[in-house]
Each structure stands twice: as structure tokens, then as C-alpha cells.
């Protein structure tokens with residue numbers, strides 16, 4: 179062990195001692211929180227606990243190297259770090275454990291995330307940015323192991339772009355790109371593909387990222403030998419080490435209990451990343467888990483007595499303590515006194531957090547027990563209601579669930595009664611529900627005036643002699659103005675840069691805007707999305723391109739777990755207004771004509787999902803999204819790039835509204851709802867149907883999420899009384915989603931005179947070739963016959979059986 183760390187800023191020994199003691203206090207404070215936290219779970223006050231014990235000292239070192247403007251993207255062990263940068267108090271730690279829904283008490287997520295998931299606030303209440311250069315920043319954690327990695331790439335890349343791109347108003351986001359993005363990950367989680375993908379991409383991009391691997395040699399019960407080749411992640415990654423001639427990573431190794439070396443290692447890492455924009459990996463070894471993995475089990479079950487003993491000997495806090503005594507920083511008595519003091523402090527913080535958490539709930543309980551008493555005194559069923567009241571009053575530590583459940587049950591006893599006390603209880607339940615329920619469900623989307631759905635439509639305008647051009651030209655020209663008007667906008671993906679995307683919707687734009695803004699990436703869908711998330715968290719307006727819809731699956735986990743929940747899981751305190759651009763639907767074969775829309779729609783609530791039927795509509799969507807704060811996925815129709823469209827004279831101004839359907843043809847017999855490529859077939863078929871005496875109304879959904887906010891489809895079914903949904907996803911896929919929206923949410927079932935129908939693709943993936951398409955997806959004949967059959971059922975005389 180080294181004696182004393184290099185005192186970079188020439189502290190006096192006294193000041194140095196004070197600083198080390200302060201660090202030690204943070205380590206002890208954090209440990210006490212872990213110890214008491216576990217007790218809170220075991221005694222039932224909190225539901226689950228996962229803590230940072232055993233990882234305290236390395237995090238002190240990381241915190242020292244972390245400066246304002248920097249970003250963290252980490253995982254559930256980082257409480258000490260958060261405490262050391264002043265972003266987590268013991269009260270807040272316990273408020274998180276108890277799931278306090280008040281953001282003032284629980285700033286990490288207002289109780290939406292289990293404890294150990296950390297975040298800072300990037301946004302003011304009105305959704306505008308705070309000055310992120312003047313604060314410490316932590317992106318909000320997610321639980322899936324290594325899920326923090328893709329976003330880390332974007333957070334780091336933002337610094338590089340802020341350093342290199344001119345004309346940006348970066349004042350709230352960056353000081354000349356000097357910010358480092360700090361990642362943390364457990365040793366076992368490095369087994370995930372997302373980790374390797376991120377490391378490789380960071381090496382390629384050369385971005386200021388410092389990844390710390392907290393290596394405690396376990397992932398829950400599974401030891402390193404089942405996790406990592408050679409049981410050593412830094413050795414495995416040694417090929418990434420930069421050399422004099424080749425760019426790569428700087429790889430550093432340090433022991434978790436070696437305070438002095440840790441400080442130096444982290445300072446070195448910060449300098450390399452910050453100054454040179456070179457990624458650094460710090461492999462922190464000999465980490466321990468004094469209390470095991472989490473409150474769900476005990477590590478005595480799977481660790482040998484020898485290992486447990488070794489962990490005791492190498493506990494980083496104990497080692498730091500020894501070192502302080504050895505080096506004369508403090509004597510045993512002083513340290514013991516500090517420890518005693520902190521124990522008391524944490525105990526008091528815990529009590530405060532609990533009382534603060536419980537106070538509004540106790541008040542609500544009092545109100546309801548009062549209402550129940552009054553009701554019991556008047557109702558013939560008073561005995562039962564009294565019992566409920568007593569049961570509620572007797573709960574030691576009530577939840578809101580207890581209060582509502584008792585109150586709602588009581589109402590059942592007085593269904594037939596006409597008592598003012600019943601009305602009072604009902605009114606309390608209804609009113610309070612409206613206040614309480616949003617604590618758990620608000621902020622899935624933006625709730626400010628920058629919500630996408632508030633952006634007004636601007637229709638395309640055409641000159642009399644408007645040219646007819648390939649759809650891709652409309653997109654390209656629109657992107658050209660969009661990137662000129664928005665210096666913070668950029669686009670990246672596979673084949674996006676040099677050739678201007680596989681369908682040339684970006685032709686020539688790299689030349690115009692440079693390879694940083696119109697960029698090629700490796701084939702790595704998850705981290706393309708991660709780049710987009712990280713960049714958008716830091717003020718950019720990225721468009722992340724996934725080459726084909728079929729390959730969105732590689733990124734769907736991160737889109738679902740991270741992007742779709744960013745706003746929700748921070749209760750509106752972080753936003754990631756990323757646009758995901760992809761193209762899909764009818765082309766060729768199993769992996770180039772997919773339409774897995776049902777799966778997507780169900781996994782990305784929190785994101786807007788748009789399927790423009792042509793490129794003018796698509797251009798309008800991009801323009802709309804640039805004005806709003808909600809993230810979105812745009813699926814362009816693969817077969818639309820070479821179809822002719824008229825060039826609008828107001829191209830750069832057009833805006834396609836979000837959540838609004840479009841009626842393409844009015845009709846009186848049947849409402850036909852579809853979207854995307856399939857619409858063209860529906861439109862073609864409608865001429866044949868007209869010839870057969872059937873007048874259909876065609877509606878383009880175009881915005882699947884959100885869906886038909888004006889209920890135009892309902893209005894159409896009120897007129898036609900018949901409904902069919904035509905979709906090229908599997909049976910029960912997007913068509914089921916659409917049916918649910920129309921029947922259950924819009925209540926269109928009341929107006930239907932025929933069974934509502936869905937016509938979809940087959941269960942299997944679409945086969946290759948013209949015939950593969952014809953027999954896999956709904957064809958014009960399928961559409962004709964299905965609609966005709968509906969009319970036959972209604973009126974067999976005029977529409978005799980066709981086949």
C-alpha cells in the first residue's frame with residue numbers, strides 16, 4: 179500500500195487529513211445506510227434492498243475525480259458516490275427504500291424505482307433545461323444488467339461533439355467538451371453483449387468515458403469462473419489497450435481497499451479522458467459484499483467460509499480505517515467517535531424519512547376512518563363498516579392501498595342506500611384517487627407545452643406545376659433544411675453517412691454537414707440507440723437510424739427499458755427527445771419485410787410510434803418532432819422511396835400532427851382502418867369495391883402511439899356501422915392493439931352492425947419473392963374478398979357469395 183496519495187492541489191497535511199476524514203465519514207455513513215437499510219426490509223418497512231456496501235472506498239475516489247458538468251451512468255451499487263458528490267442524503271436514501279412518492283423527499287424517482295437507482299434533475303418544472311455544466315449529473319439508472327452501457331456511449335460522445343462542432347449553443351450543456359461520462363458496472367454484468375458492444379464502440383469513437391468495473395467476483399451466487407474468460411475482465415480486454423501507434427483504451431487496475439492508489443488512479447483516468455478524449459477502463463478488484471447481493475437472499479448459502487473470511491479481511495472501509503491509523507491521519511479513538519456519531523446521524527435520518535413518508539398517509543387514513551365511522555353510524559350494515567374501520571385503524575404502518583381498499587369495500591355495503599355519509603366517502607375516494615393515482619402514472623410523456631401532441635399541423639402546399647419526384651428526394655431535401663435550421667440535430671447509423679443511407683434519403687448531406695453530424699456507425703443497433711439516448715440527455719437532437727425495422731429487435735430492449743422510461747422514471751426530471759428512424763414493411767423475405775408492430779407497440783409505451791404512408795408525411799413528422807420533447811419511432815415504408823410524390827412548395831414548414839388520423843376516402847358502407855404500405859393496396863382495391871357497389875371509407879392511422887386522439891374513427895363507424903382493420907403484422911399483433919383502441923377506448927362497439935374484422939398477415943414470417951409476399955401478407959384480393967364477405971353477410975341478395 180502506498181503511503182499518501184499525490185496531493186495534486188498542494189494541500190497542507192492538516193487539510194489533507196480533514197479531507198480524508200471527510201471521505202471516511204462518507205464511507206461510514208453509506209455503510210450505516212446499507213446496514214440499516216437491510217433491517218428496514220427484513221422488518222417489512224421496505225420491500226426490497228440492494229446496497230453499496232463493500233464498494234464505498236472506490237466510489238470516494240471516483241467522486242473526487244468527478245466534476246460539475248460530468249455525467250454518471252451506473253448501477254445500483256453507487257450510493258456512496260452519490261453521497262460523496264452531495265446528491266444523496268441518508269434521508270433521501272431511506273425515502274427511496276420506502277418508495278416515498280414526493281419528489282422533494284425522494285429526488286431519484288419519486289418512489290417509482292426501487293432504492294439504489296440514482297438520478298439527478300436535468301429539467302426545471304416547465305421542462306426547460308437546467309444549466310447542466312453547473313451541476314453534477316447522473317442519468318437515471320435502470321435495473322437490467324449492463325443496460326446503463328449504451329447510454330454511457332452517447333453521454334461521452336456528446337463531449338466530443340461539443341468540443342468539435344462549431345455553431346452550437348452549448349452553454350447549458352458543455353464547457354468545450356471537457357465533461358467525462360463515468361460508467362459503473364458489476365463484474366458479472368460485463369458478460370452481457372451490451373458491455374462489449376459499448377466498449378468496442380467507445381474505442382472506435384474515442385470518447386471521454388471512464389468505465390469502472392466493481393469486481394466482487396460474484397454475480398449474485400455465480401462466481402467469476404462462470405462469468406468471465408480467465409476470470410479477469412481487464413485481461414480479456416487487454417487487446418483494447420492503446421499503444422503509441424494505435425488508438426484504443428487506457429486500462430487501469432486497482433484494488434478496492436487501497437484508498438491512496440484509488441485516488442491516484444481515478445485522477446489519472448480523469449485526466450486522460452478529459453484532456454485526450456480517450457476512453458478508460460478501471461478494473462477495480464478485490465471488492466467485497468459484506469451483506470451479500472441483496473435482501474432477497476444470504477451469501478452464506480453460496481460463499482465458502484474461507485471466502486467470507488477473506489471478504490471480512492478485505493472490507494474496504496476496515497482497510498481504510500487501518501490505513502488512517504497507520505499513516506497518522508487519525509487515532510482509533512477519534513475514528514471510533516466519528517463512527518458513533520454517524521451511526522446516530524443515520525438512525526435519526528432513517529426515522530425522519532419514515533415519519534415524513536408516513537405523515538400524509540396517516541392523514542388520509544384519519545380522514546377515511548372518520549368517514550367510515552360516520553357511515554357506520556347511519557347504515558343498516560354499520561357493523562360491517564365498523565369492522566372495516568377498525569381494521570384500517572389497526573394497521574401499524576398503512577399504505578395508500580390499505581386506505582383505498584378499505585374505503586372502496588365499504589361502499590359495497592351501502593350500494594342501495596341514500597346517505598349523505600356515503601356521498602362524502604365516495605367523493606373523498608374519487609377526489610383523492612385523482613390526486614394519488616398520478617403519483618404512480620404521470621409523466622409517461624411530456625406534460626409541458628413542449629409535448630409532441632400540442633404541435634399544430636402545417637399542411638403541404640403545392641404549386642400548380644409542382645414536380646413529381648422520388649419519395650427519397652422529399653426526405654433528403656427536408657433533412658437538408660432541418661439540419662441547417664437545427665445545429666443541435668444530427669443523424670447516425672449503418673450506411674447513414676458516406677452513402678447517405680441505403681435508400682439515399684440523406685444523399686450528399688455528409689458532405690454538407692460533416693461526418694460528425696451525418697455519421698456512419700458500426701453494426702451495433704443497441705448502442706446506436708444508446709448514443710441517441712445519451713446525446714439527447716445532453717441537449718442534442720439526435721436521429722438514430724436503424725437500417726431496417728427487422729433489426730430494431732437488437733435495440734428494442736434498450737428502447738423499451740431505457741428510452742421509453744426515461745421521462746417516467748424520473749417523474750419528468752430528465753428527457754431524451756430522441757428520434758429513432760427506421761424503414762420497414764413489405765419488401766423481401768423473412769428479415770426485410772417484417773412488421774412486428776404489435777410487439778413494438780406493446781414494448782415502447784412512453785415513445786410515439788409513427789408510420790407515415792409516404793415521404794411527405796414522414797418529412798412532416800420529422801419537422802413536428804424537432805419542436806417537441808417526446809421521443810419517437812418513425813417507420814418509413816421501404817417500398818416508398820422510389821414512388822413519385824409531388825414536391826411541396828413549403829417543404830421545410832410542413833408538420834404532420836401526432837395522434838391524428840387522416841381520412842383518405844370518404845364512404846358509407848364500411849370503415850377500413852389501415853396504415854403504412856398496406857394502405858396503397860387498400861386504395862387500389864377500393865376502386866374494384868366501388869365497381870362492385872361497395873363504398874368504403876379509408877382511414878390512415880399514421881400515428882399508432884398515440885392513437886386517434888380526436889376519435890375520428892369512432893365518428894366514421896357512427897356513419898358506416900361496420901369496421902375492418904387491415905394490417906400486415908401477425909394476427910393479434912398491431913390489429914389487436916388498434917381494435918382495442920377503437921372498441922374499448924373509443925367505445926365504437928355500440929355503433930357496429932357487423933362483427934368487427936381484422937385482416938392480417940399470416941402467423942409465420944413473410945416468405946421471399948412475389949409469391950411469398952402474396953401468400954404471407956394481405957393481398958388486394960384478400961382485401962376485396964374480406965370486405966365483400968362482410969357485405970355478403972349483411973345483404974346476400976345484392977352481394978351473392980363470391981368464392
Ligand SMILES: Cc1ncc(C[n+]2csc(CCOP(=O)(O)OP(=O)(O)O)c2C)c(N)n1
Pocket residue numbers: 255321322323363364365366367368392394396397398471
Ligand atoms: C438482464 C438482467 N438479467 C438478470 C438480472 C438479475 N440480476 C440483478 S443483479 C445480478 C448480478 C449482477 O452481478 P454484478 O454485475 O457482478 O454486480 P454486483 O451485484 O455483484 O455488484 C443479476 C443476475 C438483471 N437485473 N438484469
Ligand SMILES: [Mg+2]
Pocket residue numbers: 364365366392393394395396397398
Ligand atoms: Mg459482482
